Amino acid sequence: MKKLFTPFSVGLVVLVALAASIWMFGAVREGIGDDPSGYRVWAFFRDASGLTAKTRVVVAGITVGQIDNIELAGDQAKVWMLVNTPLTDQTHIAKRSASLLGEYFIQLSPGALGEPLKDGDQITLVDYDADTSDLLNEAKVIVENVRDVTASLKRIVGERQGEDKIVEILDKLNNTVSELQRVIGENGHKVDRIINNVEKVSADARVMAADAKAFVKDFKGSAKGIMKDAEKVASNARVIVENVRDAVGDTGGASKPGDDSEEGSGDGVKVASGGAGDGGKGAVGRLQSALNHLDNTLAHTNSIVQKIDEGDGSIGRLVNDGHLIDTVTELVDEGKDYISGLLRLQTIVAIRSEYYMQSKNSKNYVSLMLQPRPDKYYLLQLVDDPRGNTKFRETITRTTDSTEDPVVHTQETITEDTFRFSLEFAKRIYMFTGRVGIIESTGGVGLDVHLLGDDLQISTDLFGFAENVNPHLKFWATYNFFTYLYLAAGIDELLNKDYTDWFIGGGIQFNDRDLKALLGSVPSP
Amino acid sequence: MTLLGGAGSKPGARRAGLKKLIEKLGSWTIGLIEGLGRFSMLFFSTLIWAIRPPYRIGILLSAMEFVGVGSLFIVLLTGVFTGAVFTLQSAVAFRMFNAESMVGMTVAISLARELSPVLTGLMVTGRAGSGIATEIGTMRVTEQIDAMETMAVNPVQYLVVPRFIAGLVMVPALCALFTLVGMIGSYFVGVVMLNIDEGSFLSNVYWLIDPKDLSSGLIKACVFGGMLTLIGCFKGFYATGGARGVGIATTQSVVASSVLILISDYFLTAIMF
Numbered sequence: 001m002k003k004l005f006t007p008f009s010v011g012l013v014v015l016v017a018l019a020a021s022i023w024m025f026g027a028v029r030e031g032i033g034d035d036p037s038g039y040r041v042w043a044f045f046r047d048a049s050g051l052t053a054k055t056r057v058v059v060a061g062i063t064v065g066q067i068d069n070i071e072l073a074g075d076q077a078k079v080w081m082l083v084n085t086p087l088t089d090q091t092h093i094a095k096r097s098a099s100l101l102g103e104y105f106i107q108l109s110p111g112a113l114g115e116p117l118k119d120g121d122q123i124t125l126v127d128y129d130a131d132t133s134d135l136l137n138e139a140k141v142i143v144e145n146v147r148d149v150t151a152s153l154k155r156i157v158g159e160r161q162g163e164d165k166i167v168e169i170l171d172k173l174n175n176t177v178s179e180l181q182r183v184i185g186e187n188g189h190k191v192d193r194i195i196n197n198v199e200k201v202s203a204d205a206r207v208m209a210a211d212a213k214a215f216v217k218d219f220k221g222s223a224k225g226i227m228k229d230a231e232k233v234a235s236n237a238r239v240i241v242e243n244v245r246d247a248v249g250d251t252g253g254a255s256k257p258g259d260d261s262e263e264g265s266g267d268g269v270k271v272a273s274g275g276a277g278d279g280g281k282g283a284v285g286r287l288q289s290a291l292n293h294l295d296n297t298l299a300h301t302n303s304i305v306q307k308i309d310e311g312d313g314s315i316g317r318l319v320n321d322g323h324l325i326d327t328v329t330e331l332v333d334e335g336k337d338y339i340s341g342l343l344r345l346q347t348i349v350a351i352r353s354e355y356y357m358q359s360k361n362s363k364n365y366v367s368l369m370l371q372p373r374p375d376k377y378y379l380l381q382l383v384d385d386p387r388g389n390t391k392f393r394e395t396i397t398r399t400t401d402s403t404e405d406p407v408v409h410t411q412e413t414i415t416e417d418t419f420r421f422s423l424e425f426a427k428r429i430y431m432f433t434g435r436v437g438i439i440e441s442t443g444g445v446g447l448d449v450h451l452l453g454d455d456l457q458i459s460t461d462l463f464g465f466a467e468n469v470n471p472h473l474k475f476w477a478t479y480n481f482f483t484y485l486y487l488a489a490g491i492d493e494l495l496n497k498d499y500t501d502w503f504i505g506g507g508i509q510f511n512d513r514d515l516k517a518l519l520g521s522v523p524s525p
Numbered sequence: 526m527t528l529l530g531g532a533g534s535k536p537g538a539r540r541a542g543l544k545k546l547i548e549k550l551g552s553w554t555i556g557l558i559e560g561l562g563r564f565s566m567l568f569f570s571t572l573i574w575a576i577r578p579p580y581r582i583g584i585l586l587s588a589m590e591f592v593g594v595g596s597l598f599i600v601l602l603t604g605v606f607t608g609a610v611f612t613l614q615s616a617v618a619f620r621m622f623n624a625e626s627m628v629g630m631t632v633a634i635s636l637a638r639e640l641s642p643v644l645t646g647l648m649v650t651g652r653a654g655s656g657i658a659t660e661i662g663t664m665r666v667t668e669q670i671d672a673m674e675t676m677a678v679n680p681v682q683y684l685v686v687p688r689f690i691a692g693l694v695m696v697p698a699l700c701a702l703f704t705l706v707g708m709i710g711s712y713f714v715g716v717v718m719l720n721i722d723e724g725s726f727l728s729n730v731y732w733l734i735d736p737k738d739l740s741s742g743l744i745k746a747c748v749f750g751g752m753l754t755l756i757g758c759f760k761g762f763y764a765t766g767g768a769r770g771v772g773i774a775t776t777q778s779v780v781a782s783s784v785l786i787l788i789s790d791y792f793l794t795a796i797m798f
Binding site: 007009018028 | 583586589590597637694695698699701702705732733735736738740
C-alpha cells in the first residue's frame with residue numbers, strides 16, 4: 001500500500017498543480033493580445049501622459065482593445081493599439097479621463113463612412129479634451145471671480161457705512177408701508193361709495209337691457225303683421241295682373257280671322273296678301289327649273305349605275321371585285337382592333353399626400369397612370385418632398401502645418417428643395433405587380449401585392465442607390481375604403497436609420513370615365 | 526576596553542589578539558571559498574549524475590513525496606491566508622481612492638510574481654530543506670555515506686540527485702497551487718466579506734495579469750526548489766561533529782536557503798522584468 005501511495009500522492013499533487021497552472025494561464029490569456037481577429041493601428045497624441053501599455057481602448061464603453069506600445073515620434077507620442085473591432089479612416093480617437101485620480105483610457109468613435117482600417121494604419125482624427133489641469137485652471141478663474149464678488153459685497157454691506165445704508169432703506173420701507181396703511185384707512189368710505197355706485201349702474205344697465213329686449217320682441221310681432229299684409233297685397237296684385245293678361249289675350253285671338261277677309265285692317269294681313277300676289281308667276285318658273293334638274297340628275301344616276309354594273313370606277317371595283325372587298329374587310333377589322341385598343345386605354349389620375357410623423361412634413365404626389373391593358377400600366381408621377389434632394393460630398397484636405405491635423409475630412413450634406421418625378425413601367429402577374437423605372441428621379445424598382453379584391457395593396461419601393469449610405473427603401477400599404485378614396489400608411493428610409501420615419505396619409509383617384517363625368521358637369525365659360 | 530584587549534593590555538597580548546582575529550577572518554574566508562567550491566562541485570556532480578544511469582525512480586518518487594506532498598498542507602494554508610490578509614490590507618488602502626476594484630489585480634500580480642515563489646520556497650525550506658539536511662547529515666556522521674561509497678554506490682546519485690530533481694519539480698507545483706488558493710482567499714475576503722464588485726474584481730485580474738507574470742513565478746519557484754534542496758543536501762553531506770554537527774548543519778541549511786531565496790529573488794526579478 002505504501003508503495004502505491006507514494007507515486008499516487010506525488011502524481012496527484014503534480015496533476016493538480018498542472019491543472020491549476022493551465023487554468024490560470026488560460027484565464028489570463030483571454031486578453032486582446034491573443035485574439036486572432038485583433039490588428040494594430042496607431043495615432044499621434046500631443047500628450048500621452050497617463051497612457052501605458054495595456055491601457056483600455058473602448059468603443060461606446062465596451063473594451064475593444066488595449067494599448068500595445070507607446071513611442072516618441074518627433075515631438076509627439078505615437079501610440080500603437082491592438083483592437084479587435086472594425087474601424088474606418090473616419091474613426092475619431094480621444095484620450096479620456098476615467099476618474100479625477102488620473103486614470104485614462106482611449107475612446108474610439110468609429111465613423112459610418114470611409115475606408116476600413118488595416119493592420120498598421122493610422123487613425124488621423126484625434127480629438128483633444130480639457131484634462132484635469134485645464135479644469136483646475138478654469139475653476140481657479142471662477143474662484144477668483146467669486147472672491148471679487150464677495151469682496152465687493154463685503155465692502156458694501158460689511159462696513160459701518162453699508163450697515164447704515166441698509167438700516168436707512170429698511171426705515172424708509174417701513175414708513176412707506178405705514179403711509180399706505182394710513183391712506184387706505186382714511187379713504188375706506190370713499191372706496192365703499194364707489195363700489196355702491198358701480199353696483200347701482202350695473203342694476204340700471206340690467207333694467208335697460210330688459211326693456212330693449214321687450215321692445216325688440218314687440219317690433220318683431222309688428223314686423224310679422226306688416227309682412228303678412230305685404231303678402232296679401234302681392235297676391236291681390238298677381239290676381240289683377242292675371243285678369244288683365246287674360247283680357248288682353250282674348251282680344252288678340254278674336255281679331256286674327258277678320259284680317260284675312262278685311263283689306264287694310266292690320267299690318268300682318270297686308271304682308272300676306274301682298275306676297276301672294278307677287279309670287280304667282282315666279283313659282284311656276286321655279287317648279288319647271290326643278291323638274292329639269294331632276295331629269296338631269298336621273299340621267300347621271302343611270303350612267304353611274306351602268307358603270308357600277310360594268311365594274312368601272314372605284315365603287316364598281318368595290319362591288320364587283322371579291323379580292324378587293326376581302327382586303328377592305330381586313331382593313332376594317334384591323335382598324336376596329338386599333339380603335340378598340342384605344343378605347344380600352346384607361347387613364348387614372350391620382351393625388352396622394354403623406355404626413356411624416358417624426359419630421360412633421362407632408363409629402364405630396366400627383367400621378368398619371370396610363371393603363372392599356374388590365375395587367376400593364378405606365379406611371380408618371382410628380383413628387384413634392386419637403387425633405388428635398390439630399391446629396392453627400394466628402395472633401396479631404398491635407399496640410400503640412402504641424403499645428404493642425406495633417407488630414408482633415410469634411411463631409412458636406414447638400415439638400416435641395418426640388419420636385420422629383422417618377423416614370424415607371426408596371427406589369428401585373430396574378431396578385432403581384434412589379435415596377436421598374438425612374439422612382440423619385442433615381443433608378444429603382446418596386447413591388448405591389450394586391451389583396452382583398454385589390455382593395456388592400458402592400459407596396460415597397462427601392463431606389464436612390466447613390467443618394468445615401470444605403471438605398472432608399474420605402475414600405476407602405478393602401479386601403480381603398482371608397483371608390484375614389486384610399487388611406488395609406490407605412491415607413492420610409494428603412495435602411496438609413498437616421499432618416500427612418502413613419503407616415504400616414506390618403507389619396508383620391510379618378511379614372512377617365514370619372515374625369516369625363518366631372519369635366520362634362522363643369523359649366524363652359 | 527577595546528576589541529584588541531583593552532587600553533591597558535600589553536603590546537604582546539594585543540599582537541596576539543590581532544593575529545588571532547586575522548587568523549579567524551582568514552579561516553572564515555577560506556572556509557567560505559572552500560564551501561562555495563564544494564557547493565559548486567556538488568552542483569556539477571549532481572547535474573552529471575542526474576543524467577547517468579541507473580535511474581532510481583522509487584527513490585525519486587519518495588523524495589518528491591517528501592518535498593511536495595509533505596509540504597502541501599502548510600503551503601496551501603499559507604497561500605490562503607496570504608491572499609486573504611493581503612486583500613484586507615490592500616482594500617483599506619484602495620478604499621481611500623475609491624479604487625477597490627483594483628484590489629484583486631494587485632493581489633494577483635503580487636502573488637504570481639513574488640509572494641507565491643518566495644513564500645513557497647521559504648515554507649519548503651523550513652519543512653523539507655531542514656529535513657534533507659538532517660537526514661543526510663545523520664547519514665554522514667553515522668558513516669552511512671562512507672559505507673555507501675564502499676559498496677560502490679555513488680552517494681551523490683543516490684542521495685542528492687533525487688532530492689534535487691524533486692525540488693525542481695515539486696516547488697513550482699506547490700507555487701502554482703499557492704497562487705490559486707491565494708486568489709481564492711483574496712476573492713473570499715474581497716468579494717464576499719468586503720463586498721467589492723465581483724465583475725470588476727475578476728475582470729481586472731483577467732485583464733491585467735499576463736502569462737508572463739505566472740511563468741516568471743514558476744521559473745523562480747523552480748530555481749528556489751533546486752537551490753533549497755541542494756543547500757540542504759550540501760549542508761548534510763558535509764556535516765561533521767556528531768549530533769551537534771547535524772543540528773548546526775540543519776540550522777545553516779535553513780538560514781542559507783532563506784537568505785539566498787530572498788537575494789536571488791531580487792536578481793531574478795531584475796533579470797526577468
